[in-house]
Amino acid sequence: MALINCKECGKQISDKAASCPHCGAPVNAAPAPQQAVDYQQQAKAQQKSQQKSMVKTMLFSTLISTAISFITRLFYRRI
Numbered sequence: 919m920a921l922i923n924c925k926e927c928g929k930q931i932s933d934k935a936a937s938c939p940h941c942g943a944p945v946n947a948a949p950a951p952q953q954a955v956d957y958q959q960q961a962k963a964q965q966k967s968q969q970k971s972m973v974k975t976m977l978f979s980t981l982i983s984t985a986i987s988f989i990t991r992l993f994y995r996r997i
Contacts, residue, residue: 921930926943937944 920933922933922945923929924931924938924941924943924945927938927941929938929940931938931940931945933945935945
């Protein structure tokens with residue numbers, strides 16, 4: 919355990935303290951558990967967005983290849 923100076927009031931406090939006992943300022947800059955959940959939710963939302971983009975790309979490429987196949991068949995029937 920070491921003593922550090924509070925960033926707000928400048929008094930010495932323990933580095934293990936969650937907040938300054940004099941002024942109440944938070945000591946550790948560790949993210950709160952709620953923030954960690956927010957990061958997980960953001961990651962899930964980004965993953966869903968990527969999956970939607972992949973499905974759209976696959977559908978578009980299928981449509982294009984089907985159209986090319988259809989046009990090719992029409993062209994070769996007329997020759």
